[in-house]
Amino acid sequence: MTTPVCTSANTTQFTAYVRTKGPTLLRTARSLTPNPSDAEDLLQTALTKTYLAWDRIEDHRAVDGYVRRTLVNTRTSQWRKRKVDEFSTDELPEPDGTGGAPDLTEQQAQRDALLRAISRLPPRQRAMVVLRYYEDMSETQTAEALGVSVGTVKSAVSRALGKLRDDPELELCVA
Structure with missing residues (x-):
């Protein structure tokens, strides 16, 4: 040729x-x-x-x-x-995790702080929070599992959530 x-x-x-x-x-x-x-x-x-x-x-x-x-x-x-299209952008992604993969270290730190805060709750409130939110039981199921009334579950969970909201270690995670 x-x-x-x-x-x-x-x-x-x-x-x-x-x-x-x-x-x-x-x-x-x-x-x-x-x-x-x-x-x-x-x-x-x-x-x-x-x-x-x-x-x-x-x-x-x-x-x-x-x-x-x-x-x-x-x-x-x-x-x-071409296997992957590449597009140029005017702005580079921020290294703080926006636009990319989540920061797993930060997620683990928040999870650990939450578990420590739950462990500081009184045993009965801790049991109710775990059954309601970790085991995803209804208020009725939680009441039956613990042998208490639904009203007791509602009030105890409400007080426990209030304590968790006021926990200084968890305030740092939310900010």
Whole structure:
């Protein structure tokens, strides 16, 4: 296979073509890809391929169709090869975990603080909070399991939650 050699006359023709049709071809490329930068790259690649084939194109009135077909084929090849789309952004993600994976260390610290606060509750309140919120029992089921009335469960859980809200160690976790 020989490398095509474009003459200066062909280069002039090609340059004139790109100047007149460039904006239209860019709109076509933008319709093929969601990212404007990728559209510019796609058009550049298609125009490079067209320039290399310029001598072989017999009817230069049909160049628009040739370039459009090259755009579509090039884009198809790109999305077949590309496994992950990359998009540039104006802002970098913050290292504090926003926009990324949650900070597991912080979550574990909050969980440990909550477990310590629950362990400081009186045994009866602790049992009711654990059954209600960790075991996901209803007030009736909790009352039956502990052999007390539903009203006792309601009032004891309410007092326990008040103590947890006022716990200084848990206030640090919420702030």
